[in-house]
Amino acid sequence: MSPDMATALRRDGRIAGALYLVVVLTGMFCLAYVPSQVGGSFANARAHQGLMGAGIAAFLVMQVAFLLLPLALYRVLSDVNHSAAVVMVALAAVSVPIGLVAVTHRMEALSLLAHAADGTLDAVEATFAQCIARYGFGLDIASLFWGLWLLPFGWLVLRSGRIPRVLGLLLILGGVGYVVQVFADLAPGFEPPALVGYLRLPAAIGEIGSCLWLLVFGARAGAGKISAS
Secondary structure (H helix, E strand, O other): OOHHHHHHHHHHHHHHHHHHHHHHHHHHHHHHHHHHHHOOOHHHHHHOHHHHHHHHHHHHHHHHHHHHHHHHHHHHHOOOEHHHHHHHHHHHHHHHHHHHHHHHHHHHHHHHHHHOOHHHHHHHHHHHHHHHHHHHHHHHHHHHHHHHOHHHHHHHHHHHOOOOHHHHHHHHHHHHHHHHHHHHHHOOOOOOOHHHHHOOHHHHHHHHHHHHHHHHHOOOOOOOOOEOO
16 A cells, blocks of 8 residues: 555544544434433423433434445445445445434424423323334434444454454444344333343444544554455
8 A cells, every 4th residue: 555545544534533523422412411311201301401402403413424424434444345335334324314304303392392381281291202202213213224334334344454453343243232222122022131231332332442543543554455346
């Protein structure tokens, strides 16, 4: 690999790392912090309308960044295996419209909070609960693709070595964990063991680790062109 190509690889890796950082930070805020504070009850959400609105805004930013992220990673990894890189982009991109449709139900719930009159709280609370449920169902479907895209991404990392291979292994394990958890949640009458809650942990470690590595070091000049198929 020529010095110019190695420099371009590091530059493109840092761009991907910056986009990944946006995804990670906004995702932690809107998918972890806000739900932990707002919860799912009407009364609690009504007391935290500003935070709920900020969570929706963060979710929208996350979706834009997540649409751009796989395209940036494609520039870093497409010469390793073109087909796997295309699948990576496609699986990630599919989740974005699903997530955007899901968050419209969250926006509807926020609108209900803002315009609820004290005399109609019972009816509004029932509609609010339906909106939150529909939002959750949409996130479940989006989560399937949030896991699936990690499989080709992790495989490309393993093949190329442009990001530490241990992170590639964690990405694959985490992707499998996402998929297993989604289908475990769908099983009627099935009470998943506590261990299921940790299935996404490898994904979190792998994604945060990949984000920080790319942001600081860029993609290193590991393997050259392996397969264009």
